[in-house]
Amino acid sequence: MARIAFFGAGYAGLVSGACLADLGHTVVIRDVVAERVEGLRAGRVPFYEPGLAELIARNQDRLSFTLSMDEAVDGSDFLFVCVGTPPTVSGDANLSAVWSVIEDLPQDLGPTVLVMKSTVPVGTGEKVRAELDRRGLTQVGYASCPEFLAEGTAVRDFLESDRIVVGAFEPQHGEAVGALHEGLDAPVVQMDVPSAEMVKLAANAYLATRISFINEIANVCELVGADVEDVARGMGLDRRIGTQYLRAGIGFGGSCFPKDVSFLKLLAGNSGYHFHLVSSVIEVNELQIRRPVAKVQGHLGSLRGKRVALLGLAFKANTDDVREAPSLVLAARFLAEGAQVVAWDPVVDAQEILHGVEVADSATAALAGADAAVVVTEWPELRELPWAELRETMGNPLVVDGRNFLDPEVMRTAGYAYEGMGRATSPFAALAETEEPGTKLRQ
Numbered sequence: 001m002a003r004i005a006f007f008g009a010g011y012a013g014l015v016s017g018a019c020l021a022d023l024g025h026t027v028v029i030r031d032v033v034a035e036r037v038e039g040l041r042a043g044r045v046p047f048y049e050p051g052l053a054e055l056i057a058r059n060q061d062r063l064s065f066t067l068s069m070d071e072a073v074d075g076s077d078f079l080f081v082c083v084g085t086p087p088t089v090s091g092d093a094n095l096s097a098v099w100s101v102i103e104d105l106p107q108d109l110g111p112t113v114l115v116m117k118s119t120v121p122v123g124t125g126e127k128v129r130a131e132l133d134r135r136g137l138t139q140v141g142y143a144s145c146p147e148f149l150a151e152g153t154a155v156r157d158f159l160e161s162d163r164i165v166v167g168a169f170e171p172q173h174g175e176a177v178g179a180l181h182e183g184l185d186a187p188v189v190q191m192d193v194p195s196a197e198m199v200k201l202a203a204n205a206y207l208a209t210r211i212s213f214i215n216e217i218a219n220v221c222e223l224v225g226a227d228v229e230d231v232a233r234g235m236g237l238d239r240r241i242g243t244q245y246l247r248a249g250i251g252f253g254g255s256c257f258p259k260d261v262s263f264l265k266l267l268a269g270n271s272g273y274h275f276h277l278v279s280s281v282i283e284v285n286e287l288q289i290r291r292p293v294a295k296v297q298g299h300l301g302s303l304r305g306k307r308v309a310l311l312g313l314a315f316k317a318n319t320d321d322v323r324e325a326p327s328l329v330l331a332a333r334f335l336a337e338g339a340q341v342v343a344w345d346p347v348v349d350a351q352e353i354l355h356g357v358e359v360a361d362s363a364t365a366a367l368a369g370a371d372a373a374v375v376v377t378e379w380p381e382l383r384e385l386p387w388a389e390l391r392e393t394m395g396n397p398l399v400v401d402g403r404n405f406l407d408p409e410v411m412r413t414a415g416y417a418y419e420g421m422g423r424a425t426s427p428f429a430a431l432a433e434t435e436e437p438g439t440k441l442r443q
């Protein structure tokens with residue numbers, strides 16, 4: 001079993017560090033935020049991720065947290081870099097946290113392998129290798145081992161990985177990193193460093209492409225009277241296609257897809273290639289996020305003074321992450337149209353992130369007096385709401401389901417005007433031919 005230092009106690013570092021401890025390794029996780037480290041030492045997980053607190057508690061004998069570089073690297077066989085790589089204003093990767101880890105490495109390191117788990121542009125490994133060599137740190141090997149976990153299911157994703165991708169300059173370093181994962185029932189796929197870096201960007205861009213694709217199918221379904229849920233089911237059962245990432249809705253958000261797709265587009269552009277398909281994926285997503293605004297306007301007309309409830313703020317269920325969340329765009333768009341916006345989320349502290357938005361402490365409270373509600377995050381509790389009773393509390397019973405999460409029949413039977421994304425039957429579609437937008441529904 002190895003001793004592993006981790007840099008970054010975020011979603012990727014904390015989950016993969018705790019999982020490697022679970023496999024029997026001794027893991028020391030270093031972060032630079034004192035309150036994060038103190039909280040973790042006291043058993044507090046700094047974000048919402050199902051199963052993570054239990055995993056950390058189960059492995060507390062092999063897992064420790066520190067602010068100290070020396071404490072992290074002393075005697076470590078591997079140095080895993082899991083710091084954030086957010087986009088810069090130009091959309092390229094901001095690698096300043098990665099470089100600060102490299103710069104802070106002490107000169108007297110023993111033989112070790114630096115493992116890049118942060119998502120970085122292709123070519124980063126070669127630059128880091130060159131910097132390590134420039135500093136004379138030739139005893140430090142280098143490997144790329146991109147992380148594929150998804151927030152909300154991160155612990156399971158790591159422990160039940162489909163594959164471990166490892167890129168290395170020296171085969172023995174790649175083999176050593178692969179061997180760390182013994183105990184997982186997953187193939188280790190060895191390759192060179194640029195290819196491993198590209199796997200991560202290509203995988204996320206491909207998944208994002210599927211989402212934008214099915215969203216465009218949904219938009220066409222609305223025009224031609226088809227139902228995207230049936231279309232996706234019919235497509236997905238084809239084994240060549242598969243069912244994953246074919247859920248139509250308001251598009252992708254989060255800390256990974258938007259930035260990784262942008263990284264790939266700009267990486268190609270910076271190298272002289274216009275990646276048309278990926279550019280379209282981004283554009284489709286930007287427009288898709290806004291579609292609920294037009295749908296609500298279709299029912300209510302002008303939104304000035306109308307009260308709109310946003311149900312869910314996290315970019316998806318089972319996380320409190322709001323980085324690049326569609327809710328942020330939707331809140332801003334509704335406010336710009338003059339609506340009053342009230343928001344609810346079971347785990348996100350909305351007060352911290354949204355300005356000019358009223359925060360409700362329950363979905364029921366958010367719906368009270370609302371002229372429209374938009375399902376932004378597929379939180380399971382939304383299915384359990386007593387929708388029939390809540391109808392009376394709304395100013396106008398209109399629900400736009402941005403995740404196709406609620407049952408249209410249940411909603412209509414409960415007396416709502418219900419619209420999903422690309423779902424065939426909207427009672428309003430028939431009304432719209434004969435009525436002024438929204439008149440019937442507002443009565």
Ligand SMILES: NC(=O)c1ccc[n+]([C@@H]2O[C@H](COP(=O)([O-])OP(=O)(O)OC[C@H]3O[C@@H](n4cnc5c(N)ncnc54)[C@H](O)[C@@H]3O)[C@@H](O)[C@H]2O)c1
Pocket residue numbers: 007008009010011012013030031032033036082083084085097100101117118119120147148149150151255256
């Ligand atoms: N979040 C995900 O679902 C996910 C999945 C796969 C890959 N990734 C990739 O993993 C990387 C990290 O993402 P994240 O979501 O965990 O980020 P995050 O922002 O949640 O966490 C990053 C952590 O690194 C710490 N940090 C910054 N500088 C540091 C330094 N010099 N030394 C030690 N710690 C430092 C920060 O304080 C923070 O706690 C990114 O490149 C991301 O693209 C993330």
